[in-house]
Amino acid sequence: MSRRHRYEEPEPVPIDPVTGQPVAIRYEGVYKSFGEHHVLRGLDLLIPAGKITVIIGRSGTGKSVTLKHVMGLLRPDKGRIFLGDEELTSFTDKKLRTVRNRFGVVFQNAALFDSMTVYDNIAFPLYEHTRMKRKEIDTKVATLLAQVGLSGSEKKVPSELSGGMRKRVGLARALVRDPEFILYDEPTTGLDPILAAAMDQLIVETQDSRPGITSVVISHDMHAVLHIADKVAFLVDGVVYDEGPPEYFRDHTDPLIHQFVTGSLEGPMKV
Amino acid sequence: MIRGAIEALGRRVLEPIEEVGRVSRIFAFGTANIFIRPLRFRETVKQMEFIGVQSLPIILLTSFFTGAVFTLQSHRAFAMFGAQAMVGGTVGVALTRELAPTLTGLLVAGRAGSAMAAEIGSMRVSEQIDALDAMAVDPINYLVKPRLLASVIVTPLLTAIYDFVGMVGSWYIAMYVLNMSEPEYMKRTQEWIDWDDIWSGLLKALVFGAIIGTVACYKGYYTRGGAAGVGRATTSSVVVSSVAILVSNFFIAWALP
Ligand SMILES: Nc1ncnc2c1ncn2[C@@H]1O[C@H](COP(=O)(O)OP(=O)(O)O)[C@@H](O)[C@H]1O
Ligand SMILES: [Mg+2]
Numbered sequence: 001m002s003r004r005h006r007y008e009e010p011e012p013v014p015i016d017p018v019t020g021q022p023v024a025i026r027y028e029g030v031y032k033s034f035g036e037h038h039v040l041r042g043l044d045l046l047i048p049a050g051k052i053t054v055i056i057g058r059s060g061t062g063k064s065v066t067l068k069h070v071m072g073l074l075r076p077d078k079g080r081i082f083l084g085d086e087e088l089t090s091f092t093d094k095k096l097r098t099v100r101n102r103f104g105v106v107f108q109n110a111a112l113f114d115s116m117t118v119y120d121n122i123a124f125p126l127y128e129h130t131r132m133k134r135k136e137i138d139t140k141v142a143t144l145l146a147q148v149g150l151s152g153s154e155k156k157v158p159s160e161l162s163g164g165m166r167k168r169v170g171l172a173r174a175l176v177r178d179p180e181f182i183l184y185d186e187p188t189t190g191l192d193p194i195l196a197a198a199m200d201q202l203i204v205e206t207q208d209s210r211p212g213i214t215s216v217v218i219s220h221d222m223h224a225v226l227h228i229a230d231k232v233a234f235l236v237d238g239v240v241y242d243e244g245p246p247e248y249f250r251d252h253t254d255p256l257i258h259q260f261v262t263g264s265l266e267g268p269m270k271v
Numbered sequence: 272m273i274r275g276a277i278e279a280l281g282r283r284v285l286e287p288i289e290e291v292g293r294v295s296r297i298f299a300f301g302t303a304n305i306f307i308r309p310l311r312f313r314e315t316v317k318q319m320e321f322i323g324v325q326s327l328p329i330i331l332l333t334s335f336f337t338g339a340v341f342t343l344q345s346h347r348a349f350a351m352f353g354a355q356a357m358v359g360g361t362v363g364v365a366l367t368r369e370l371a372p373t374l375t376g377l378l379v380a381g382r383a384g385s386a387m388a389a390e391i392g393s394m395r396v397s398e399q400i401d402a403l404d405a406m407a408v409d410p411i412n413y414l415v416k417p418r419l420l421a422s423v424i425v426t427p428l429l430t431a432i433y434d435f436v437g438m439v440g441s442w443y444i445a446m447y448v449l450n451m452s453e454p455e456y457m458k459r460t461q462e463w464i465d466w467d468d469i470w471s472g473l474l475k476a477l478v479f480g481a482i483i484g485t486v487a488c489y490k491g492y493y494t495r496g497g498a499a500g501v502g503r504a505t506t507s508s509v510v511v512s513s514v515a516i517l518v519s520n521f522f523i524a525w526a527l528p
Binding site for chain 2: 068071073097098100101103105107108109111112113114124125128129
């Protein structure tokens with residue numbers, strides 16, 4: 001299913017070999033350093049449209065940095081990033097800002113605005129970018145809160161919420177403008193196993209209830225990977241070490257991947 | 272080893288230059304944004320209220336005592352050559368030209384500036400600023416502009432209050448402690464204080480307001496390293512803006528007639 005409208009384009013839509021889907025986001029040899037610290041070292045990655053891609057890797061390998069590039073929050077030192085057939089890395093700052101409207105992001109610690117109520121947090125993107133009436137906003141916020149299982153929490157402030165609840169509000173806020181892409185930065189980190197499973201389920205539900213939406217999930221939680229992913233990319237030292245469908249990783253014989261999947265101290269990765 | 276030393280030296284030289292560049296950028300973009308929509312009128316009023324509420328009590332208190340102690344001390348000095356009548360005017364000029372703007376600036380930097388740096392800093396480390404960016408909301412427009420504008424507007428207003436209450440303190444001591452004659456005190460005070468004195472004090476306050484807003488937003492915006500980083504940003508925002516206020520005060524005094 002292609003979401004491209006310009007049919008006169010001659011070149012074919014690139015297809016992601018893992019899922020057989022058209023490519024929505026493409027990283028091509030992306031490098032990024034912070035001072036002496038080389039984080040991304042020639043990252044090549046395809047994100048299939050309409051599917052859930054999970055990027056796994058150890059803390060500090062550049063998973064969040066990878067996500068921030070696709071929204072133009074960071075610019076690569078070298079390499080290119082494509083969104084559909086547009087080259088993001090050639091955009092001006094102004095044009096990048098309009099691209100961001102097509103994304104929803106759930107941040108690692110939710111990143112809710114502490115000075116605002118749950119209602120205002122979710123409604124904020126609407127205040128900023130639309131002229132929706134108060135009534136419409138009320139309905140939209142209530143619907144989203146129901147979807148994330150937090151009906152009636154409009155008047156609460158972030159400090160009254162648990163970590164799991166904050167992430168749910170963060171998800172509601174990310175969805176409020178019906179984005180084409182939804183990015184989750186460690187959605188289950190810091191949650192107990194039951195809440196984590198509930199969050200995973202919410203990610204799948206969100207994907208299923210919004211046909212065509214493309215999800216990218218960053219995680220180091222193998223459980224999530226095996227349950228929700230359509231495609232998994234394993235990041236080591238700023239490059240994709242290996243990628244494939246989740247089953248491919250479950251029984252992988254590569255010592256590095258095996259060590260990560262089993263969470264073992266023995267193996268090529270040192271603590 | 273020599274290479275390491277040269278690199279260290281290079282960083283020593285480059286870091287302050289980079290820092291000046293970033294401070295200027297915050298100021299320039301913050302100012303340029305004044306006319307860029309959304310105007311953030313409500314947010315600016317909210318920040319003005321915040322700075323006012325944070326600083327007003329302490330300004331009322333210190334201004335009264337500044338006027339009072341200055342009157343007491345100058346009276347002692349002037350009494351040595353029988354010129355006590357000049358007390359009101361002298362205190363008035365010192366207060367409006369120097370003491371009110373400088374002390375107001377230092378107090379606003381300590382109370383409101385530090386709170387602003389802490390707020391923006393914690394928004395940085397908890398990714399709230401990234402969230403703004405991700406929602407295509409320019410953090411300079413949304414966070415920096417209202418705070419910068421508010422501190423440029425409110426610092427002169429607070430200075431005017433400092434002027435007035437400081438003079439009340441001076442008058443009170445002159446009347447009830449030093450038992451000076453009221454008509455004489457009033458006459459000399461009015462003769463001595465010029466509108467120029469008051470305006471130059473308020474102009475200084477405007478500059479100090481810009482310094483406080485810029486430094487607080489800069490320190491907050493570029494905070495790194497979690498809660499400890501927020502603490503460092505807060506402290507250094509107070510130190511840097513206080514020093515900048517005192518140094519720029521000298522140069523403004525020099526430049527003004
Ligand atoms: N804005 C930044 N400035 C400097 N260093 C950064 C910045 N963002 C990330 N880093 C560094 O890059 C590395 C990778 O970070 P990140 O992508 O957040 O890791 P993770 O895979 O855990 O999400 C870390 O060592 C981090 O300190
Ligand atoms: Mg991360």
